[in-house]
Amino acid sequence: MKQIIQLDVNDEVHEIAVQPYDSLLRALRETLGLNASKRGCDSGGCGCCTVLLDGKAVYSCMTMAMQVKDRKVTTVEGLGKVAGLDPIQQAFIDADAVQCGYCTCGIMMAAKQLLAENPNPDEDAIRKGISGNLCRCTGYQKIIEAIQLASER
Amino acid sequence: MALTSVEAFHSPADKASVVQLLQKHEDNALIVAGGTFLHGLASRGLLTGIEVLIDIQNSGLDNITINTDNVVIGATTRFAQLETSQEIAQEAWLGAVKDAIAYPPIQIMNSATVGGSIASSCPFFDLPTSFLALNGAAQAHGPDGSRDIPLEEFFSGLFENSLAPAEFVTAIKLPQPPANSASAFIKLETNANDLAIVNAAVALTLDAEKKCRQARVFVGGGMGETPVRASAAENLLTGAVVDEDSIAGAGEAAKSGVDPISDHRASAEYRAAMAKVLVEKALRKALARVD
């Protein structure tokens, strides 16, 4: 049976109805229409569903919507708008770090936590920081450069 | 993969309420916390008939307590909390715990819990192998109160454990070993987000002459239905000076003592060969930590 919960996404509180088994990813995409977070494997293997929960990167496909009540969710929609992009978004554009783009939103969210905790990560720290994210276009080098660029700005 | 059989989600505020829910819903209830292995269990057909989820993350079980004779890690302690604990970072005897959490990506570090790594009773997990080497016990709470179950008894089979009905894991207890002890863990994996092909954890206690007073050696990751104790390797080390000769002997003994599975990750033969390599490397790593 569906239940009504309050979900704080990108500093806006939504009242939505979810099934007790719904993932946060499903609530974001199918109920709230926030489609930046992608559904790749739906089982914690690819990272393209990564969002921040109270500032920490999690797989939204493995987090249950019911577990998120009272916590703050941040998705790429909450980072920046076309006029006024987040530094990480701008760096991905400037470094040509996007191919098909399917992995991009998840990787940017993982990078957000990395840069928040370690503003000047070396290459190893960047690789470790995005080790939970796959890019099937295998554009890792440009992605690492983009994160380096964002850290320098 | 949604668990569409689930009809209700509870988030009890204390242990007693958890037990009440477990008593009421019996086999139809499942304890959850980080949720990172729900899919893993469901895809193996282990969650059919689950109608009630009991989230214990708000049940007050996320503390790390350092006592004089042991360390108690609450069940819903996240891997990321372990990583920031000073004791776990500094104590040589807890090296195997520190090593095991160096592998997962941040998304798992932020979600997965210590209790879940135990209660899932998955033979491919990393922390259980370390906790076994450290002679850990699961603290279980149920209708009759709390009890400690040594992990070697706790893991009773493939995805099976010896929890009684309406019992659940509330903490893991690691007894403080004598001075001159250290431990280490090593995992062989195909990528950062995969289960172990093979893993190994060792705990050593040396005496004043640098001879081995006590050794615990475990190998996991497809070695059997649970991580396996390499008793022959332990016997060989006990009383010996830990050097390249005894390390090689222990590695060989660990290899002959296992009967691994073959699956899409690796053949049994490869796993056995790697069990030797990993035990040797883990022993060198632990030895370097004893001061």
Ligand code: FES
């Ligand atoms: S969709 Fe969540 S990790 Fe792949």
Ligand code: FES
């Ligand atoms: S850009 Fe295509 S998957 Fe990464």
